[in-house]
Amino acid sequence: MGNSKETLLLEVDVAIIGAGISRIKTAYHLQTKGPRGLSYAILENRSNLSGTWDLSRYPGIRSDSDILTFEFTLRWTLNVTSNNGDSDFDDEKKVRKVVHCRFIVMGAGYYNYEEPLEANIPALESFMGMVVHPQFWPGNMSYMDKEMVIIGSGATAVNLLPSVTDRVKHVTLLQQIPTYILPLPIQDQLSRVLRTLLPASTAGRINGLRFAIASFFLVFYCRMFPNAARRNFTKTITNQLPPNVKVDPHFKPRYNPREQRLCATPDGDFSLRSDQARPPIQLQSGDTLRTDIIVITAGLKLIFAGGINLSVNRVVPIDISQKFVWRGTMIVRELHQMKRKGAVSAVPRLEKPEVMEQRPLFNISSTYIRNTSQVFPKGGVRQWGQNKNYLLDILRAS
Numbered sequence: 001m002g003n004s005k006e007t008l009l010l011e012v013d014v015a016i017i018g019a020g021i022s023r024i025k026t027a028y029h030l031q032t033k034g035p036r037g038l039s040y041a042i043l044e045n046r047s048n049l050s051g052t053w054d055l056s057r058y059p060g061i062r063s064d065s066d067i068l069t070f071e072f073t074l075r076w077t078l079n080v081t082s083n084n085g086d087s088d089f090d091d092e093k094k095v096r097k098v099v100h101c102r103f104i105v106m107g108a109g110y111y112n113y114e115e116p117l118e119a120n121i122p123a124l125e126s127f128m129g130m131v132v133h134p135q136f137w138p139g140n141m142s143y144m145d146k147e148m149v150i151i152g153s154g155a156t157a158v159n160l161l162p163s164v165t166d167r168v169k170h171v172t173l174l175q176q177i178p179t180y181i182l183p184l185p186i187q188d189q190l191s192r193v194l195r196t197l198l199p200a201s202t203a204g205r206i207n208g209l210r211f212a213i214a215s216f217f218l219v220f221y222c223r224m225f226p227n228a229a230r231r232n233f234t235k236t237i238t239n240q241l242p243p244n245v246k247v248d249p250h251f252k253p254r255y256n257p258r259e260q261r262l263c264a265t266p267d268g269d270f271s272l273r274s275d276q277a278r279p280p281i282q283l284q285s286g287d288t289l290r291t292d293i294i295v296i297t298a299g300l301k302l303i304f305a306g307g308i309n310l311s312v313n314r315v316v317p318i319d320i321s322q323k324f325v326w327r328g329t330m331i332v333r334e335l336h337q338m339k340r341k342g343a344v345s346a347v348p349r350l351e352k353p354e355v356m357e358q359r360p361l362f363n364i365s366s367t368y369i370r371n372t373s374q375v376f377p378k379g380g381v382r383q384w385g386q387n388k389n390y391l392l393d394i395l396r397a398s
């Protein structure tokens with residue numbers, strides 16, 4: 001692009017990359033609580049808002065977090081600009097549109113929106129049926145009376161399976177490692193009562209806090225008492241299964257709860273509908289896998305910052321895998337503090353990166369998250385450590 005000209009598309013204080021749910025909320029906070037007169041824009045690659053929750057269209061897609069985690073009031077106008085290839089570079093005129101800003105809030109998610117994570121399945125290319133990745137579920141796909149094999153046992157597989165059982169001829173879940181699959185009541189009675197008795201915003205706040213505290217204690221319990229958690233979860237799962245289905249090996253993970261994903265199923269829809277009476281598919285023995293459709297739920301192909309190339313003055317590329325993440329600071333507070341101090345920029349600097357104790361950025365060991373040290377920055381300790389808990393996050397940020 002050496003000869004290309006530039007035209008200024010926008011000049012804002014804060015450019016937010018990505019219009020997924022988390023950055024819509026950042027924009028909301030900037031607009032409602034940020035310093036007066038602050039300008040911002042959201043730059044979004046796709047034509048739709050809300051990222052993951054718009055992209056994912058496979059049957060059964062649902063959040064297994066409580067709805068209050070994602071809930072917030074929206075009574076304002078978003079400044080969203082499309083920054084897809086068409087709008088940021090005009091091929092004919094050779095004009096690159098640029099955005100000037102003082103801050104970038106990176107909210108491009110953590111996985112590749114264009115490419116799925118391929119599972120290592122030998123001879124998959126010779127399979128004559130349909131291979132589907134849930135991330136790219138075809139809108140017009142018919143699976144009525146078809147044989148389906150779902151590969152994987154993470155949240156996607158657990159959500160998908162009960163949603164197709166009514167239509168498919170038969171569905172088999174082919175897993176390498178079982179997952180903890182726990183039933184949760186679809187209706188939370190106390191939330192309901194609070195919503196009836198209190199104004200919506202007060203009930204929302206109380207319920208949000210209840211769920212945050214409950215998840216704090218769940219994580220604490222699993223980390224402090226892994227054996228008890230394992231026993232309790234296994235008992236709960238066993239109680240859900242029909243008598244002819246053994247918890248071991250199909251529903252007995254080799255890892256401790258919270259080391260990898262823990263899947264919730266509304267009213268136990270997954271296990272109650274499980275049919276383990278059929279013989280397992282002996283793939284390694286050479287038997288033919290008879291199916292019309294293979295759905296690969298191997299996880300996500302992780303990328304950092306939506307694959308954006310980061311550089312200093314467009315000259316010095318930044319190798320993000322060599323950087324540490326500074327603790328998540330609330331940008332709104334940072335901006336207020338800078339305004340008070342009359343500062344125009346704030347840069348966290350690690351004086352001696354070579355002596356910083358390195359911690360993984362993610363504290364779960366799911367297969368697709370392992371070996372991502374070349375993709376993501378590093379985690380450290382103290383103010384370079386990551387808060388893994390919402391309540392601690394709030395405490396440390398204040």
Ligand SMILES: Cc1cc2nc3c(=O)[nH]c(=O)nc-3n(C[C@H](O)[C@H](O)[C@H](O)COP(=O)(O)OP(=O)(O)OC[C@H]3O[C@@H](n4cnc5c(N)ncnc54)[C@H](O)[C@@H]3O)c2cc1C
Nearest residue numbers: 018019020021022023044045051052063064065108109306
């Ligand atoms: C199938 C699935 C199920 C999940 N279930 C849960 C759950 O139950 N509970 C939970 O808490 N979390 C869940 N997650 C995690 C989920 O990603 C978060 O809940 C939440 O959606 C993250 O929001 P976000 O705004 O950070 O990112 P995203 O929703 O990923 O949004 C990122 C946005 O950035 C845009 N973008 C990407 N690259 C660029 C670029 N270069 N330039 C401009 N824009 C770009 C994308 O188009 C997208 O709109 C799930 C994720 C998946 C994939």
